[in-house]
Structure formats: structure tokens, C-alpha cells
Amino acid sequence: MAARSVRLPDIGEGVAEAEVTAWHVKVGDLVREDQPLADVMTDKATVEIPSPVTGKVVALGAEPGTRVPVGSELVRLEVDGEGGSAGIEVAPEIAAAQGAESGRTPAELQPAAEGLEPPQPAPRKEAPPTSPTPAPARPAAAPVRPAVAPPAGPPRAPGEKPIASPAVRRRALEGGIDLRRLRGTGPAGRITHDDLDAYLAAGESEALGQPAGMRPRIGVEEVKVVGLRRRIAENMADAKRRVAHFSYVEEVDVTALEELRGALNARHGESRTRLTLIPFLVRALVRTLPDFPQMNALYDDEASIVLRHEGVHVGIATQTPNGLMVPVLRHAEARDLWDVAAELKRVADAARSGVAARDELSGSTISITSLGALGGIATTPVVNRPEVAIIGVNKQVMRPVWRDGTFVPRLMMNLSSSFDHRVVDGYDAARFIQAIKALLETPTLLFMDA
Known part of the structure; x- marks a missing residue:
């Protein structure tokens, strides 16, 4: 061998x-x-x-x-x-x-390991026999006291002090047990060692007469953080430690956008990739970023250099069985709406199935994150360092909105975005999101050159 x-x-x-x-x-x-x-x-x-x-x-x-x-x-x-x-x-x-x-x-x-026989250990010398020594007699075992559960009932009345010996009180103190929650079985309700034993053996809920479903669970599962989960933890901690985060939340009326999306899916849903809201948001980013080049950038904080990119490479935060990944939609500026939708689906599926290539999981210049129907009212996304901006999509809710002197039903959604304050000013961030909002609320502008 x-x-x-x-x-x-x-x-x-x-x-x-x-x-x-x-x-x-x-x-x-x-x-x-x-x-x-x-x-x-x-x-x-x-x-x-x-x-x-x-x-x-x-x-x-x-x-x-x-x-x-x-x-x-x-x-x-x-x-x-x-x-x-x-x-x-x-x-x-x-x-x-x-x-x-x-x-x-x-x-x-x-x-x-080298294919040789190991050296034989030297034979052990037998110790000379000695006369057997009788083993000392063991003391008789103390009789085991049966665990008698304290009588069921509510805790002691307010102000009623438990009666117990100093030894019982010391045991309770060392075990973190509140004696006021026990009813003793000794004379005059004195709490005994048997009561403590029964309490510890049966558990607090059973000792107090509570049903089994209400007993406290004390198990602890140890889960080692390894692999992608550890990489995510390290990246998130590094981003929060090094990026000067600030968030901006804006309300958007997506009623017209959802009507357009529904009409396009109804017309082309069988022959083309089904559209979600994300391709429209990507389209809005492509139209807006030329006026805000500081958002489509990477910040090398060690060299103090901001790299502003012309190409729009959108990272899409995607939940996978192995944790959060950010597959990248490259050159969104060169794709139409359905091409964006098809590429988003492809890279997201590759990430979820674990077959995404390295270049499909790196190189983004700005990110989008969405929890879909679980999006809540607002979020505070973490910037995907070294990027400087991330756009968060929240849940759509039909709400009454005051317009032209009356309430009308409108489909509303919040955009929750975060920025790196070291290179992005709050004023510019607000203008950037307002520009995206204008495009989403009037979706025909997404497809106009002027």
C-alpha cells in the first residue's frame, strides 16, 4: 500500500x-x-x-x-x-x-506511511504479584428520596415571604431559583430540599401546574458560521464599519406603472420573459445615472479614488439556499426591457442553483434589493461596498391618496435607498431618487429619448 x-x-x-x-x-x-x-x-x-x-x-x-x-x-x-x-x-x-x-x-x-513496519514496542515487564488487599467496605447508599412535585397553584401572594432554611436558600441562590414561585410541602409551607429537587427535576412550568406546551425550552443549538454565510457576515461587517451610511425613503405612486406592466405581460407574456417591477427600475436607473455619475461609482477608500463608470452594471441582491448573493446584470444601458428581464432571471437562477460563475457575482457598480411581497413599509439597505448606492424596493399597498380635492385609490410603494456619505451628499441623493420617482410615476418617459 x-x-x-x-x-x-x-x-x-x-x-x-x-x-x-x-x-x-x-x-x-x-x-x-x-x-x-x-x-x-x-x-x-x-x-x-x-x-x-x-x-x-x-x-x-x-x-x-x-x-x-x-x-x-x-x-x-x-x-x-x-x-x-x-x-x-x-x-x-x-x-x-x-x-x-x-x-x-x-x-x-x-x-x-512509508510502507514500512512500525517499530515494535519494548515488552512490558510484569509487576510481581502482590497479596490481594481487601477493598474497603463501602458505606451503605443513602435512600433515594422520591421527587414529590410541589402542589399545583399560582405563585405566592404579593408580599408573602417564602419559608426556607439557610441551606435551601443558598441552593436556590446558586441555581437562580426564585423561592417565591414555589409552594413548600414542609410544616407551615416551608420549602424543603425535596421541593427544590422536584422543582429542578420537573421543570418550572410543571412544578407550577402549567400545561406541557407552556414549559420553557432550554435547548441551545450550536451552528458554526462557515462558507458563504461567514463571507456574507464579514462583508456586511466591513461595509458597516467602513461606509458612512445614510438612507433616504421616498413614496412612489406606481399605479400607472403596474397598469403598463400588466398590459405588456398580457400581450407578450407567452412569447417573452414575464416582466416584474425590477426591469422598469433598471430602465429608470439607466435613464437617470448619466445626470448623477457619482451614484454609478466604486470608492477605493484606501487610495481615496472614486471610479465613475459609464456602463451600468446592476447587482441584484438574491436570496439563495446558501445565503445572500448579488449576481450582476452587465451593461444594462445596452439592453431593452425584455432583455433586462431575461438576463435578470438567468443570473438569479444561476445564483440560486449554485452554478453562477465568478464574473457573474462580481463587478456591479450599483445595486438593487427587494423583498417582494415581504418588503414592508421601509428598509435601510446596506451599501454593497465598494459601491456607493443601493436602491431598496418595498411592498406595494393600495391606499387612499388625496388628489384634486378628494381621496382616490392609488397603488403606493416606498423606495428605501442607502448611500455612502463620504462621496455622496444628501442633497444629490434626494435629487437622484426624485428623478427615478418621476420616471416610475410617468412610465412612458422611460421609453422616450427626449
């Missing part, structure tokens, strides 16, 4: 490390050639590492959530044959892990 080391390959240009997000095998498994061994992630792209040979897994190089450099050992396999990689030195940490499972020391494991 020979040892074969499977190392983290060079996943892409400029990638120096990757995070192990999941293992598909465990120590002792037999794996076939091309069978998936592990998932690793870098730059929001998850890559599957296959086995190059058939063999048996003898060691794993990292726990899920660990970042490992390119070229480091991921898996050690035991394969048929001699020579080749059989002489690879066992890493100390892997040898220690193997030793913990087999009960052998790293020194004993090293020759085994």
Missing part, C-alpha cells in the same frame, strides 16, 4: 487560499476516482474537489470553516501500489490525528 496526498489546487488567478465548506467523505471511507471529496469556497464561488485516484481516506486536513492555502494537503489516501507518493512525509498534525484514532504515536505512524 502507498500513501497519496490530495492537495488544494490552484483554483483561479490571484487565489491564494480557500475555505473548506463541506466534506463529502470521512476517515475510513473508500473512495473512487473522480468521487467528490470536499467543497471549497473562494470569492463566493464554491468548487468541488474530486479524488484523483481510488483509495481509502486515512486523514482529513482541515475542519469545515478552515481557510487553507493553495498547495496544502486536503486529504490523505491509502492506495494500492508502491512508490510514487508513498514516501510523502506525514504532516505532524495529520499524524497526531491518525494517532488519536489508532492509539499509536506519530513516530509509529511515520514508517507505516
